[in-house]
Amino acid sequence: MARDPLFLGGEKKNIAPYVCRRKGVLHYRDLGKGDYNYAAWDWYSKPKTLRRPVWSEPYFGKGGNTLMVTYSVPVFVGENNNKFWGVIACDVSLNWLNKLMTSIILGETGYAFLVSRKGVYITHPNRNFIMKETVFNVAKKSRQPALTKVSQNMVNGKSGFVRMKSVITEKPSWCIYAPIPSSGWSLSIILTEEELMQNIIRLGRMEAAAGAAGFVLLLLIALLISRSITQPIRALDKATRSLAKGNLDAPLPVMDGEDEVAHLADSFETMRKDLKDYLEKLRQATAEKERIESEIHIARSIQMSLLPKRVPQSREFDLCAMLEPARQVGGDLYDCFMIDDQNICLVIADAAGKGVPAALFMAVTRTYLKALSWEAHSPAETLFRLNNELAHGNDGCMFVTLFYAVIHLATGECRYASAGHNSPFIMQSDGRVTLVPRAKGAILGAVKGLPYEEGMFTMQSGEMLYLYTDGITEAMNSAGELYGEGRAIEELKACKEMTCLETLDTMRASVEQFVDGAAQSDDITQLAFRYMGRDDYASVAKRISVSLPKYDLQSVK
Template sequence: MTEHKSYNDRLKISVFTEILIYFIFGTLIIGAVSYVTITNSSARTILDQKEKHASSIFKDLNAYLDQFEGIAYILEYWIENGDNMDVEYEADDETRRKMHELLARKKNLSVMDSTEADIKALSPEDQKLFAEIVFNRVLMHTNHIKTAYDIDYVYVMATDDKFNSGIFLASGNDGSRPRSSKFGDAYTLGTTVTLTDEQVTSLKETLKKTRKVAESEGYADSYETYIDIPGYHVFLGIAYQTSDVKEEIRVETIRSTLRFVVLQMIFAAICLFLIRKNVLKPLKKVQKSVESYDKNKDSNYVVNKLSEISLGNEIGHLADSFSKMVLTVDQYIDEVQKITAEKERISVELGVATKIQKDMLPREFPPFPDRNEFDIFATMNPAKEVGGDFYDFFLVDDDHLALVMADVSGKGVPAALFMVIAKTLIKTRTLAGGTPSEILYDVNNQLCEGNDEEFFVTVWLSIIEISTGKGVAANAGHEHPILRRKNCEFEPVIYKHSSPLGMIEGIKYIEHEFKLDAGDALFEYTDGVTEAENKRHELFGMDNTVKALNKCKEDDPQKQISTVREEINNFVGDADQFDDITMMAFYYKG
């Protein structure tokens, strides 16, 4: 036996110190968890801001492009003739001159309102001027957007239908980058780049109205579909450095985490002060009183000391409770002894009740050694000391055998008492003569009388003519029987049930006729078989019951029941038996 160590033998450490250590570790853990949580939160917040930022930019640029009535044709013109266009990027002086030149020849021409037909009606020279003028205006607006929104890149890009490459049409610049076709510069008109797989995926998702950011060489690109023209998709796009976003997230995370940790430490300090004052000091008094009782067993002294603690919280209740416990400990010991004696008495009586119940059921097998026309075997295993299941079989006369399988609602002693009544009534009424439906009708009416506890019993009753194998069965809400024809396999016999006995007075019960031939076998059972449950709360079920029966290839009813019981045990494993398990197997020899 392991020796119990007293308080004085163990390492002494105050509760306050323990709480302080817990608070320190708790603060560190909370800080670490908060850092991770706040990182995710900051990332979501900043990315949401970037998304709103992108939406605003796309809305602005989209609205500006839509002002040009013939923009679809103009975009197509830029793609096809970009290399031949004479455009200016960061200024519009030359473009103004071109506008004056064009209007001198086409006085009523409007850059904004000209349709595709209007533009096509111009001479090739004027179409080129028109495309250059619109390009400059669009480019100046993208330059303005980049400056206003402080974005790394904002652009209009076209891709072919197969997304082999991207053609940059208008790329904004605030003067901080050179204008060229090199990566990292503000792209010139017609700059063509090969798209990465991630960019292609993002562009395809954009066509489906789903925005997905694509990362490429330190930049994150976001797109929005603008228009489709023959052979091309035109997108609006923005890009920002991923390192800048990560830095924003890191700074915001550190700032928020520090604020949280400081507040946590202030809260912890206040809590420690209050705990020491209002909890630990009164608990120390309780501890000393308990130690005194442990040494001296002087309950009056302990009660007097604990009465000095006049707190109205749990500690005060603890002191009062311990005082009451000390005063009533002897009384509790006496009550425990009485309860133990009573449990032993009940256990003995339940043992007797178990034996009486077993003695009421047929237990001698073979039950009719002088009859060679059939063989029968049955078992009943209650979930508790006594149960509500029962089976019965008896000769009504020399040529008729009655088979009964029943299950009383509930378990334990009440179900067992109701079982005794039901079994007695069924057997007495069956021996008086009549069909199964007539028998169940009368028994049901008798059970309904004075049934204030509203017990009920499901019953399968069959009367078989031994000489011919003809039988009549009535099923009062019980399980379906399982039948095996000669040289075949067991199968459930499904037909309509009637209501259980003891529920509603005056019910008519349906009969079911059947015929057994030599070599046929019948198996009847209670729901404790099909509803046997394992630790995963899976039920044994009808299918497993039938499989278990078919696993036994012999005509011996006892071996059939043993096989089913073994399969149930293997299925259930260490799980507790929830319901009574009762089975009856009948073999007709003819």
């Protein structure tokens, strides 16, 4: 770095600190001291005059063994950059470049060389040419007019592809030359015509090698210039590596100023704080998710434990029920039990809400219902008393819909009451499917003292009563369409000759085909009861379904 001796005005003062590396050790001296007049040298005067960076002509350094080149950049200051401050220069050894050029294999006799802006050989296979000969001298000695024109074009920064005779092998060859814009040098490759024509593929490889050499040269020069600029970035990189390993408490280097590196450091500090906040929130969210999953598992266990382990068996009816839980725990429930030797009770219910609260509320509902059913009340009276029990102290405002039916096996008489639940379907012996007439009744647990209507119909031999929750009719496909009662009726018509288990399987398969892969949002609960009668059960006795599907509670999540 050399400052203009007259920059400060007044007395002339030379200041030119110089640093070089020899054998891995940095050496320093001031070129401004002593007799060295740097202002008279081209590396100083040319960039000052031209007001742009300048590459010097190659030269041998002190001792004559090292080929060097200098890159000089003028520095102007002031409001309009009109005041010359000095020159920043970098000396680059070219010994590596000559080794690189001679190491490039261009067939058996091909070679490459570099010439300066004045046509002086910088690299050449014949070391006697380096810094001693010019392309003009060689062209004159070889008496080749084409080579003289090539020499002029190379000095003028042109590129071309010309046929000539090699000065080394004296064989017909092709000369490829092109300028290096950043330095003003010219790169030339000599290939014998024989090798060129024999192997076109090899030519492509040689061109790629020459291009790679030029790229490496430019890359190295750029790295040398930018080295001093990247020091703060390296410090920042070291700190960010600690962040990358998860150490979010690692301090980042403080960068003063308003330049891009300082802004980058501030951005990394903001990122570090944001990452800490995000990970803390993620930890809390993960803990909450685990808590919810644990709650779902408990609720599912409660829900499944409420289901009867066995259903009543008799020659007078065919009975089957199944509950397929959704991912989110609902409050579905079914139950079936003999009140006495003549009467069987069928129950299906759906509690509001999800999770443990709904499961616990359904458990309370089932306990009360079992107790009240044994007291021989009518279905309407049973629901009336059940509602009063559930509404008492119901601070959580939970409620449940429920269908309750008692069937007299000797006569087929079915007495029922409904607490806001879906009306079941009756599959008649002639194949018709109808809804059970609705019996008015409010949801259970909302308000005490509400009355419930009681309905009654008589089942004929072979007729089936199909109870379900809204997981069937409100199943939704990806288009937002509901399965609905219409589809359920049409599907049940096809189940006329099926057993109860086959009917439930058919309905489940129909719903699954309709949703076509859409997520199941609610439990699907079904109960089918086919009345045989006292004297008409023999024809279907072998098809009676009395077992319940088994579910692995560990798989319910």
